[in-house]
Amino acid sequence: MTRFSGSRVGSRDIIKRNHAESALRESETRSRLVADTAPVLIWMSDTDKLCAYFNQPWLDFTGRSLEQKMGNGWAEGVHPDDLQACLDTCTHHFDRREKFRMQYRLRRHDWGVRKSPTQLFNYDPLDTPSGSEE
Numbered sequence: 001m002t003r004f005s006g007s008r009v010g011s012r013d014i015i016k017r018n019h020a021e022s023a024l025r026e027s028e029t030r031s032r033l034v035a036d037t038a039p040v041l042i043w044m045s046d047t048d049k050l051c052a053y054f055n056q057p058w059l060d061f062t063g064r065s066l067e068q069k070m071g072n073g074w075a076e077g078v079h080p081d082d083l084q085a086c087l088d089t090c091t092h093h094f095d096r097r098e099k100f101r102m103q104y105r106l107r108r109h110d111w112g113v114r115k116s117p118t119q120l121f122n123y124d125p126l127d128t129p130s131g132s133e134e
Helices: 007-037 056-062 073-077 080-096
Strands: 043-045 051-054 100-102 105-107 113-115 119-121
Touching: 007 056, 051 073, 056 105, 073 080, 080 100
Parallel strands: none
Antiparallel strands: 043 051, 100 119, 105 113
């Protein structure tokens, strides 16, 4: 008879992992719901400085799809006179992992241009490449 020692422990680990993954998916769903119903434009970028998320109000305001906005696609909607300062500000503070505020003109879906509300960009120290707080 073959014995499988550890199979019981392994199945408990799998169950725990499945519960944790389910809780994470549920949390992400709630977070997206809050972001997509908030009356503000929200975006997030990854550690590579490329945009990875835009909430629904941002997409509605600009009239563009998520796929069109990803990476550096968001910059196409920034007024040309504001773009370089916007990029410089983002890069400067992103590299230093600092909070910052900036304003820029953003093109609406109907091609009107509106000054964005003052934007506060936060850096989360848990998002460092090493995964540890600074």
